[in-house]
Amino acid sequence: xxxxxxxxxxxxxxxxxxxxxxxxxxxGATPYLFWYVQSPGQGLQLLLKYFSGDTLVQGIKxxxxxxxxxxxxxxxxxxxxxxxxxxxxxxxxxxxxxGNKLVFGAGTILRVKS
Amino acid sequence: KAGVTQTPRYLIKTRGQQVTLSCSPISGHRSVSWYQQTPGQGLQFLFEYFxxTQRNKGNFPGRFSGRQFxxxxxxxxxxxxxxxxxxxxxCASSLNAxxxxxxxxxxxxxxxx
Numbered sequence: 001x002x003x004x005x006x007x008x009x010x011x012x013x014x015x016x017x018x019x020x021x022x023x024x025x026x027x028g029a030t031p032y033l034f035w036y037v038q039s040p041g042q043g044l045q046l047l048l049k050y051f052s053g054d055t056l057v058q059g060i061k062x063x064x065x066x067x068x069x070x071x072x073x074x075x076x077x078x079x080x081x082x083x084x085x086x087x088x089x090x091x092x093x094x095x096x097x098x099g100n101k102l103v104f105g106a107g108t109i110l111r112v113k114s
Numbered sequence: 115k116a117g118v119t120q121t122p123r124y125l126i127k128t129r130g131q132q133v134t135l136s137c138s139p140i141s142g143h144r145s146v147s148w149y150q151q152t153p154g155q156g157l158q159f160l161f162e163y164f165x166x167t168q169r170n171k172g173n174f175p176g177r178f179s180g181r182q183f184x185x186x187x188x189x190x191x192x193x194x195x196x197x198x199x200x201x202x203x204x205c206a207s208s209l210n211a212x213x214x215x216x217x218x219x220x221x222x223x224x225x226x227x
Contacts, residue, residue, distance in 0.1 A: 036218070043118075043204055043218040090157065099169045099211045100147050104157035 002027045004093050006105035013081050014113050021076040021108050023091030032094040033074040034102065035065055039087045047089075050074065061085070086112045116141065118207050118219035126225045132193040135222045139186050139207030145169075146188040147216065148180060151202040160203075163188055164211040192224075200226045 003026040013019050025031055032051050036044040048059025055067040065076045074091060088109050092102040119138045127133050139146050147170075148160040159172040163182035180190040186207075192199055202223050206216040 043220045044206075046215060046217070049215060092157075096212060099164070100145050100162050100206075100208055100214065100216055101159045101170045101172070102147075102149075102157075102216070103159070104149075106156050 002031070002093050002095070002103045004091050004103055004105035006089075006091055006108050008108045009106070010109045010111065012111040012113060015083050016080050019076075019078045019081045019085070019110070021089050021091075021110070023074045023076065023105060024072050025074065025091070025093045026072065027093055027095060029095060030069075032096075033065075033067060034092040034094070035059065035063070035074075035076050036090045036092060036104075037087045038090065038107075044090065047076070081110075081112055083112045083114060086110055118205055118217055120203075120205050120219040120222050122222060123220065124223050124225075126227060127195050128227050129195055129197060131195050132191060133195060133224060134189055134191045135203055135205075135224075137188045137190075137205030137207075137219060139188070139205075140217055143207040143209055143217075144186050145208045145211045145214070145216075146182055146186065147206045147208075148188070148190050149204045149206065150174075151204060151221070152198075152200070157204070160190065162211070169211055195226045197226050200224060 005024045034049045035047040050067045088107045091105040094102045145164045147162040162170040182188045202221045204221045205219045208214040208216045
């Protein structure tokens with residue numbers, strides 16, 4: 001069965017500092033990997049996705065993520081965090097066998113201090 | 115293009131009642147998926163519909179059901195509501211059913227008293 005682990009429930013970073021949110025997945029074949037962001041009371045917005053090809057993917061709002069098959073990881077990074085990045089971030093995995101079904105991690109709440 | 119719309123946005127029901135939630139996908143999208151989000155269980159997949167057929171179903175009791183219409187709009191129904199059904203219900207749409215990018219609506223927040 002597929003599973004996603006986001007080991008950090010909360011992360012606090014200073015505005016302007018770099019950010020890395022961790023995501024580990026469990027799935028036998030090549031997964032489809034996603035990062036979504038959710039602001040309070042809102043739905044989910046896609047930041048970036050990995051289907052195949054270049055393992056470093058660029059997303060919106062200056063985010064990027066790197067797929068590392070050997071570590072079963074898909075960590076999200078941003079070089080300089082802005083106060084507006086404060087939100088909850090979800091890593092998700094899917095595969096063709098299950099259509100559009102996504103399995104989500106528990107989420108990481110990002111706090112940005114000025 | 116308009117995004118995914120969900121109605122109603124907020125709903126209060128009492129135990130034992132039933133509820134129907136609606137989702138209108140992005141124009142041209144044929145796949146609609148539903149998720150339940152709770153503080154305790156996180157985001158959990160309920161079911162996916164494509165061309166009016168249920169393609170996948172999550173691990174939820176039979177009280178949770180859904181359908182999709184010919185215009186791709188989807189509804190989900192929860193019968194005999196329980197307190198634990200209080201959650202944010204999210205709908206997502208995508209062009210087809212092969213792990214395409216999914217776009218989420220704002221959700222319907224259901225409170226069961």
